[in-house]
Amino acid sequence: MSPPLVAADRSGQRFDSAAHPDPSTSLNRHRLRSDTPSVGHLVHLNNAGASLPPRPVxxxxxxxxxxxxxxxxxxxxxxxxxxxxxxxxxxxxxxxxxxxxxxxxxxxxxxxxxxxxxxxxxxxxxxxxxxxxxxxxxxxxxxxxxxxxxxxxxxxxxxxxxxxxxxxxxxxxxxxxxxxxxxxxxxxxxxxxxxxxxxxxxxxxxxxxxxxxxxxxxxxxxxxxxxxxxxxxxxxxxxxxxxxxxxxxxxxxxxxxxxxxxxxxxxxxxxxxxxxxxxxxxxxxxxxxxxxxxxxxxxxxxxxxxxxxIGIGSIAGAVSRNAEYLRSHLGAASGWRLLDRGKRRSGIVVVRSHTTSAEQIVGQLRKERVNLHVVPATSSPRQLGDESALRISPHAFNNQADLDRALDLLTYITQ
Ligand SMILES: Cc1ncc(COP(=O)(O)O)c(C=O)c1O
The missing domain is CATH 3.40.640.10 (Type I PLP-dependent aspartate aminotransferase-like (Major domain))
Structure with a gap:
């Protein structure tokens, strides 16, 4: 599968740069990324499963x-x-x-x-x-x-x-x-x-x-x-x-x-x-x-x-902004149902596509070196019923290019 040729225009919502510290929170994303060797070839959005350990670890x-x-x-x-x-x-x-x-x-x-x-x-x-x-x-x-x-x-x-x-x-x-x-x-x-x-x-x-x-x-x-x-x-x-x-x-x-x-x-x-x-x-x-x-x-x-x-406060702010960015795009797109509840929300974004199963999505995106996760219904039958869901869990080291890449692929394979 090829990724979309033209990335969706999300220019109004850019919030940071991979190359510079985030001025609003003092988060040094450059340091986070340079300590995370695989960010150059992998979009890892399965941090709720297992994150990428930084180099010192x-x-x-x-x-x-x-x-x-x-x-x-x-x-x-x-x-x-x-x-x-x-x-x-x-x-x-x-x-x-x-x-x-x-x-x-x-x-x-x-x-x-x-x-x-x-x-x-x-x-x-x-x-x-x-x-x-x-x-x-x-x-x-x-x-x-x-x-x-x-x-x-x-x-x-x-x-x-x-x-x-x-x-x-x-x-x-x-x-x-x-x-x-x-x-x-x-x-x-x-x-x-x-x-x-x-x-x-x-x-x-x-x-x-x-x-x-x-x-x-x-x-x-x-x-x-x-x-x-x-x-x-x-x-x-x-x-x-x-x-x-x-x-x-x-x-x-x-x-x-x-x-x-x-x-x-x-x-x-x-x-x-x-x-x-x-x-x-x-x-x-x-x-x-x-x-x-x-x-x-x-x-x-x-x-x-x-x-x-790095600072837990800075990490918390960056994770939350990344998650809200994903929610705002998937929530606005017609083909998705956002399952997240709560007044305060974590970095865990859980959605279902109207057209494509979570299993298919995760399998296809993994081939494109984008890691998401299937949450099986058995992880919470009380709240998920009998259907699995798709989980996208960004960390502070993920930048906007990571999120846009995932969003583009999600749009491409579910339309
Ligand atoms: C909310 C929650 N509680 C408990 C666990 C179990 O953690 P561990 O795999 O470290 O035993 C998990 C693992 O995914 C979890 O997500």
Whole structure:
């Protein structure tokens, strides 16, 4: 397939240049692009799937693998112990939390599973989840309803599709063990007000454990766990934060650190003292596993440093402008239906074409080196029904030429 010969005229809506810092936000897109080697031959708009790691991240991972090759894995881990500790501080700063609360995980789902096995649940306990919750969160919760008779309720959606916080406050008059809320879902551009959800959860008479899914917001939006008031926050490294695959983060708040152990412990989280006794690591490190990729963990920390240097506020502004640009064009074009809801919107743009399936579109654009993503209906049957959708998720390194290239191809193949 050939791309259209003449690009659509979008001259009235140009907002930046690939070659110069963005004056309105001080975002240095030139630096972002020169740190991202493949932008010259690839239009990557699947940052909600896995972003392109910037050069310092990839280099940090490779350098550690080389060190392991040269001196041995345990010896290499010892050598970077100080850097690892500084990296944990960087992760703590990124989420506005205490260093003690940071656990470096293999994925957000690994963090979720550890949380679920740690919080003591009994038959009849009630758990409530946001309507836009990710399938990977709902799956084990539904299993718990079957395995041990836990009760699972979905929070009412407000008129804009986000969690209705007043309705939640009302629902929390019934004793509730856990509340789950996704900050920015992966199948819709809405953003839930996780701080408002946190406020009513904290105020509830039987204060539930509050778990926030920040998979799509870490590295994209400012996050402040103290303001959110959560007991746990879990996130992926590979998405907007631009870390390596196989990384994630768990933040454990002070109440959870004081009242819960971590189950099951491995030799990183505890030590076997004698036949009857164990001692437990006092910090959130007890949620971690001993065996994991140190190289990937260092890459995650390098990604946190990188995002903080660029500035999360600048990244958030650029991601939002890129997403709104796509929404304004696709929303104005007759052949598209925009599915995004919410008053505040993330960098995740979800649409359906009236003529062409998301699968066909993604397949064809990939041949043109433009990466988009199919969101399967199973990622949120409550909100997507039984039909998949097309997701376009720009990052701050994407420039207008990237967006126009994708829009031109979308117009071309769906007309
Ligand atoms: C909103 C949301 N939550 C959770 C996850 C799971 O994250 P991970 O793949 O790091 O386990 C994803 C992954 O796509 C996601 O988009």
């Amino acid at each position: 990839t280099e940090r991972v490779i350098a550690h693998l080389r060190l392991e090759e040269q001196i041995g894995g345990y010896e290499a881990a010892d050598r970077v112990a100080e850097e690892w500790q500084q990296g944990r501080e960087s992760l703590a700063d990124l989420v506005g939390g205490q260093l003690d609360g940071i656990a470096v995980m293999e994925s957000s789902t690994a963090a979720l599973h550890k949380v679920l096995s740690t919080v003591p649940l009994r038959s009849g306990d009630r758990i409530v989840v946001a309507g836009a919750e990710y399938a990977g969160t709902v799956l084990p919760l539904l299993q718990l309803t079957r395995r041990m008779g836990v009760q699972l309720d979905f929070l009412a959606d407000g008129p804009d599709g986000t969690v209705d916080v007043d309705a939640l406050s009302h629902q929390l008059r019934t004793p509730t063990r856990m509340v789950f809320a996704v900050h920015a879902p992966s199948h819709n551009g809405l953003i839930n007000d996780v701080a408002a959800i946190g406020a009513v959860t904290q105020a509830a008479q039987h204060r539930p454990w509050y778990v926030v899914d920040a998979c799509q917001s870490l590295g994209q939006l400012p996050i402040d766990v103290a303001e959110i008031g959560c007991d746990f926050l879990m996130a992926s490294g590979r998405k907007y934060l631009r870390g390596p695959r196989g990384t994630g983060l768990l933040y454990v708040g002070p109440r959870a650190l004081a009242d819960l152990d971590a189950f099951p412990l491995d030799v990183r989280g505890g030590s076997w003292s004698n036949e009857r006794d164990i001692s437990i690591e006092p910090t959130a490190v007890r949620f971690e596993n001993f065996e994991r990729s140190v190289a990937a963990g260092l890459g995650l920390m390098a990604a946190a440093d990188y995002a903080r240097k």
